[in-house]
Amino acid sequence: MTLTGKRVLLIVAGGIAAYKALELIRLLRGAGCAVTPVLTRAGAEFVTPLSVQTLAENQVYQDLFSLTDEAAIGHIQLSRDADLVVVAPATAHILARLAAGLADDLATTLLLATDKPVLVAPAMNVRMWQHPATMANMTSLRARGVIVVGPDEGEMACHEFGPGRLAEPAAILAAIVSLLAPPSRPLAGYHAIVTSGPTHEPIDPVRYIANRSSGRQGHAVAAALAALGARVTLVSGPVAIADPENVAVRHVETAAEMRAAVLAALPAEIAVCAAAVADWRVARAASEKVKKKPAGPPPSLDLVANPDILAEISTPSPRRPPLVIGFAAETEHLAAHASAKRQRKGCDWIVANDVSAETGIMGGAENAVLLITATGGETWPRMSKREVANKLAARIAEHFAATGRKI
Numbered sequence: 001m002t003l004t005g006k007r008v009l010l011i012v013a014g015g016i017a018a019y020k021a022l023e024l025i026r027l028l029r030g031a032g033c034a035v036t037p038v039l040t041r042a043g044a045e046f047v048t049p050l051s052v053q054t055l056a057e058n059q060v061y062q063d064l065f066s067l068t069d070e071a072a073i074g075h076i077q078l079s080r081d082a083d084l085v086v087v088a089p090a091t092a093h094i095l096a097r098l099a100a101g102l103a104d105d106l107a108t109t110l111l112l113a114t115d116k117p118v119l120v121a122p123a124m125n126v127r128m129w130q131h132p133a134t135m136a137n138m139t140s141l142r143a144r145g146v147i148v149v150g151p152d153e154g155e156m157a158c159h160e161f162g163p164g165r166l167a168e169p170a171a172i173l174a175a176i177v178s179l180l181a182p183p184s185r186p187l188a189g190y191h192a193i194v195t196s197g198p199t200h201e202p203i204d205p206v207r208y209i210a211n212r213s214s215g216r217q218g219h220a221v222a223a224a225l226a227a228l229g230a231r232v233t234l235v236s237g238p239v240a241i242a243d244p245e246n247v248a249v250r251h252v253e254t255a256a257e258m259r260a261a262v263l264a265a266l267p268a269e270i271a272v273c274a275a276a277v278a279d280w281r282v283a284r285a286a287s288e289k290v291k292k293k294p295a296g297p298p299p300s301l302d303l304v305a306n307p308d309i310l311a312e313i314s315t316p317s318p319r320r321p322p323l324v325i326g327f328a329a330e331t332e333h334l335a336a337h338a339s340a341k342r343q344r345k346g347c348d349w350i351v352a353n354d355v356s357a358e359t360g361i362m363g364g365a366e367n368a369v370l371l372i373t374a375t376g377g378e379t380w381p382r383m384s385k386r387e388v389a390n391k392l393a394a395r396i397a398e399h400f401a402a403t404g405r406k407i
């Protein structure tokens with residue numbers, strides 16, 4: 001229950017979208033949130049007080065001058081008892097009154113009297129939404145800190161098309177959750193460098209050596225670390241997947257470029273090398289396309305070793321990140337090979353996975369992981385690469401919480 005113990009004062013204004021407020025109440029209750037509903041006079045033309053009250057499992061307030069309500073709870077107190085005031089649907093009329101500071105019914109009086117954040121989910125005809133008066137009202141409401149969710153674009157009850165539909169109740173709930181129960185950000189203030197994807201090592205201007213890495217695991221790690229509040233620099237080889245949100249991405253092609261981008265991104269507290277860096281590159285890539293000869297043997301490739309980025313940043317130095325994590329893709333003797341790799345590379349942890357062809361892990365959506373640290377190994381069940389990333393990010397946060405080691 002993400003909203004357990006939280007209280008929302010929900011104002012349901014008049015509009016055909018008012019029926020969706022019932023779904024929002026259901027979702028809020030399902031998330032453990034207490035809902036105090038307020039129904040405007042126009043709102044009560046669209047949904048009945050009884051349905052609102054029943055779903056909210058709470059008294060519905062409608063009348064500013066109701067003696068009974070005032071005796072039990074004053075309107076000032078009602079406006080401040082909640083953690084958040086939500087207006088859904090918010091009609092052009094209630095938004096205009098809120099912008100002007102009018103208090104001519106219970107809903108607008110509560111909005112004027114509250115000292116809590118206000119979230120509005122507008123819903124109205126597209127022309128009403130686009131009218132300069134409404135636009136000006138929205139500008140001043142936003143400037144005053146009112147949070148606006150939607151409206152969505154689509155066909156409206158009046159058969160016109162455009163922005164004006166009430167945002168989906170699930171989207172309104174998500175906005176409420178991010179306000180009232182923001183995710184914890186244990187890695188705020190940390191910088192993480194993540195490498196991801198394959199590298200392309202040119203043979204000539206049109207040909208290159210590559211591998212089957214999709215970048216899914218590394219990109220998911222970058223997103224998971226960012227979700228825990230870290231500032232993330234993702235150094236990505238050529239991949240066919242989108243850049244993760246809230247992450248600074250450096251796009252590179254070759255191992256040499258990846259190395260340079262990683263070194264340029266230092267200092268960092270965390271480095272996760274998930275890229276499948278090509279072990280070799282062509283010693284002298286041709287500057288012109290290598291021609292097929294009608295006779296004679298095919299050209300041979302003279303290979304040289306690429307720099308090992310993980311080993312280089314694991315080397316003790318003042319710029320070594322306090323936590324360096326490598327990946328090991330193995331096809332046999334997973335634990336033994338991965339532990340040996342941890343020693344050889346000098347990194348702190350190794351995330352080992354079995355990439356033998358039958359597992360379908362390389363390029364696939366799932367991963368089965370063995371995490372090897374200085375104190376031993378731990379097997380994780382097969383799960384999606386996103387889940388592996390979230391679990392790894394959580395482990396990283398736990399590590400820093402326990403060691404308190406931060407530059």
Ligand code: C5P
Binds near residue numbers: 308
């Ligand atoms: O030696 P191997 O390629 O198996 O090591 C895998 C680990 O080393 C991965 O974390 C990979 O990102 C990293 N690596 C690297 N630079 C290389 C080769 C591997 O950073 N040139």
